[in-house]
Amino acid sequence: MTRKTREGTFKPRKSDSRGRAGACPDLARENVMRIVSVSGTMSRLAACVEVVSILLVSSAALAAPQLVLVNAKVFTADPALPYAQAVAIEDRRILAVGSNEQVRALTGPNTRILDAGGRLVTPGLTEAHVHLGVALPTPPIAMPNLPFPGPNAEQALAAVEQAAKTRTDWVTAYIGPLIARDRRNWRKALDAVAPNTPVFFRAFWGHTSIVNSEGLRRLGIYKEIIDPLGGWWGRDEAGDLDGRAYEAAETITPRIRPATAESLAISLGEAQQRYARWGVTSIHLMNNDKSLEVTLTALAIAKPLQKWTVYSWGTWETQRIPEAWAAIDRVEKQTLPKVRVEGPKWIVDGTPIEQNSLQRSAYVDRPGWHGRSNFTDEQLREILQLALARPTQLALHVVGDAETDRVLKLMEQVAPVAIWRAKRVRTEHGDGIGRDVFEKAARLGLVVIQNPTHLAIPPIAGKKMLDHEIVLKGFVNAGIPLALGSDGGVAEQNPFLNLMLAVLVPSDPSEALTREQALTAYTSGGAYAEVQDQHKGRLAPGFAADLAVLSQDVLTVPTSRLPATTSLLTIVDGEVIFEDAMLTSPH
Numbered sequence: 001m002t003r004k005t006r007e008g009t010f011k012p013r014k015s016d017s018r019g020r021a022g023a024c025p026d027l028a029r030e031n032v033m034r035i036v037s038v039s040g041t042m043s044r045l046a047a048c049v050e051v052v053s054i055l056l057v058s059s060a061a062l063a064a065p066q067l068v069l070v071n072a073k074v075f076t077a078d079p080a081l082p083y084a085q086a087v088a089i090e091d092r093r094i095l096a097v098g099s100n101e102q103v104r105a106l107t108g109p110n111t112r113i114l115d116a117g118g119r120l121v122t123p124g125l126t127e128a129h130v131h132l133g134v135a136l137p138t139p140p141i142a143m144p145n146l147p148f149p150g151p152n153a154e155q156a157l158a159a160v161e162q163a164a165k166t167r168t169d170w171v172t173a174y175i176g177p178l179i180a181r182d183r184r185n186w187r188k189a190l191d192a193v194a195p196n197t198p199v200f201f202r203a204f205w206g207h208t209s210i211v212n213s214e215g216l217r218r219l220g221i222y223k224e225i226i227d228p229l230g231g232w233w234g235r236d237e238a239g240d241l242d243g244r245a246y247e248a249a250e251t252i253t254p255r256i257r258p259a260t261a262e263s264l265a266i267s268l269g270e271a272q273q274r275y276a277r278w279g280v281t282s283i284h285l286m287n288n289d290k291s292l293e294v295t296l297t298a299l300a301i302a303k304p305l306q307k308w309t310v311y312s313w314g315t316w317e318t319q320r321i322p323e324a325w326a327a328i329d330r331v332e333k334q335t336l337p338k339v340r341v342e343g344p345k346w347i348v349d350g351t352p353i354e355q356n357s358l359q360r361s362a363y364v365d366r367p368g369w370h371g372r373s374n375f376t377d378e379q380l381r382e383i384l385q386l387a388l389a390r391p392t393q394l395a396l397h398v399v400g401d402a403e404t405d406r407v408l409k410l411m412e413q414v415a416p417v418a419i420w421r422a423k424r425v426r427t428e429h430g431d432g433i434g435r436d437v438f439e440k441a442a443r444l445g446l447v448v449i450q451n452p453t454h455l456a457i458p459p460i461a462g463k464k465m466l467d468h469e470i471v472l473k474g475f476v477n478a479g480i481p482l483a484l485g486s487d488g489g490v491a492e493q494n495p496f497l498n499l500m501l502a503v504l505v506p507s508d509p510s511e512a513l514t515r516e517q518a519l520t521a522y523t524s525g526g527a528y529a530e531v532q533d534q535h536k537g538r539l540a541p542g543f544a545a546d547l548a549v550l551s552q553d554v555l556t557v558p559t560s561r562l563p564a565t566t567s568l569l570t571i572v573d574g575e576v577i578f579e580d581a582m583l584t585s586p587h
């Protein structure tokens with residue numbers, strides 16, 4: 001068999017009895033340029049990696065690369081060639097991955113050659129779950145003991161009383177689980193210390209807000225208010241508002257001061273800079289507390305550095321379930337380069353922190369209370385059916401194990417397994433997928449986006465938050481695709497802190513990922529979770545040239561040093577979005 005090449009004829013060796021290796025073409029250095037121009041050699045080359053260790057784009061019109069990185073430890077997240085020494089980039093894509101000699105042989109007079117000094121080169125990281133632009137409407141007052149367990153009632157009320165003496169605008173504060181779980185009538189308690197000043201507390205993890213009477217008055221919220229889709233107002237025994245707002249009702253910030261595109265552009269722009277210094281090249285933004293229009297306008301102002309996937313918020317100003325998809329349709333023409341809109345994301349239950357996620361067993365310190373769902377079976381079925389009828393992905397915040405059971409059962413009722421597998425439903429936080437339903441979750445093609453910071457939540461008031469452990473390695477072993485994200489917003493977004501927690505799992509070290517598994521989840525896992533795994537998330541020929549050169553080898557550095565990792569060079573679609581002078585200085 002012979003194949004036509006640009007430079008002549010290339011004749012692979014005949015297959016012999018030694019197996020696969022013998023069937024591979026001889027890719028000695030002098031042959032590289034010729035092989036590059038062979039059409040349709042990709043799968044053949046992929047089969048021969050153990051011999052030749054180079055993968056190249058096959059293209060009839062091949063230009064010399066614009067940039068090559070040599071002398072690197074290249075982690076590709078590509079099973080066909082997991083490690084290499086060098087990468088070539090041309091026209092926004094990976095052109096070749098291989099040995100120093102092989103990749104150097106591709107360079108032309110205009111190629112920038114960067115010596116990585118033996119450092120780790122990885123596909124750009126994907127932050128697969130973050131909340132940005134969610135600041136409180138006024139600067140929050142200081143509260144002790146945040147995040148866990150946060151202030152107790154006496155501390156919070158004393159702080160509000162003090163602040164109310166000098167402020168007429170909203171007194172706002174973040175609260176922790178102690179207050180979120182304190183069942184007193186918070187409206188009356190806050191009215192006693194701040195009768196004329198509006199007060200708004202927000203749980204730092206969302207899901208729960210508290211407002212006093214003056215606050216409710218300014219918001220125009222009265223006893224007659226009807227619960228929103230997917231949320232509810234807390235009430236006392238007489239049916240009066242008790243100041244609590246849960247789930248879709250707790251979106252108080254935009255009622256006080258809606259985000260403007262200009263202000264949001266500043267926080268998204270700052271986030272892009274932070275993420276560029278961590279080697280993050282894709283960001284999955286959970287778009288709570290603001291409309292898609294405002295977020296897209298803000299990204300246009302900020303000018304996207306990374307690739308943004310904005311997960312539309314299911315219950316944003318939505319009273320009927322189909323409106324969530326209508327909101328996505330409305331922005332279809334507004335799409336920017338490097339920005340995609342997906343979702344909607346629905347918050348199906350709460351969390352164990354405020355004790356509203358739906359659990360199989362009752363909460364340990366609240367006999368008989370299992371949490372609650374935000375949607376009826378009928379509503380959830382409508383969400384699932386509409387998601388299948390539409391092209392965008394479905395993302396579900398499902399945290400309780402009983403809530404997960406319910407979602408899986410309804411999915412099976414609504415459509416055959418094969419249809420769900422193609423849909424790739426995201427479960428934001430896999431905290432509640434019981435081991436006994438792993439098999440079912442894998443069959444339905446569920447993708448888990450886990451947030452390692454959740455693995456470090458300490459016991460609250462001496463009690464573990466859940467009676468079951470949070471799983472990480474178990475997902476990988478069960479064949480459930482895993483992506484990692486920080487769930488930051490107010491909290492820490494550092495992917496390398498999350499990487500450290502993922503390889504430690506302090507609460508249950510048997511669930512710890514290996515370094516490679518964690519880095520894979522942060523790279524190709526993130527791309528899979530947004531159905532972009534054919535385009536990005538790996539360093540393989542033809543994939544987007546999204547990569548980072550890291551300051552230290554996160555596959556080998558002592559665990560405690562992981563959070564200090566930075567990127568020295570971050571590239572998105574072949575374009576340098578961050579470069580540290582350290583990279584090229586002598587070392």
Ligand SMILES: [Zn+2]
Binds near residue numbers: 129131286487
């Ligand atoms: Zn979240």
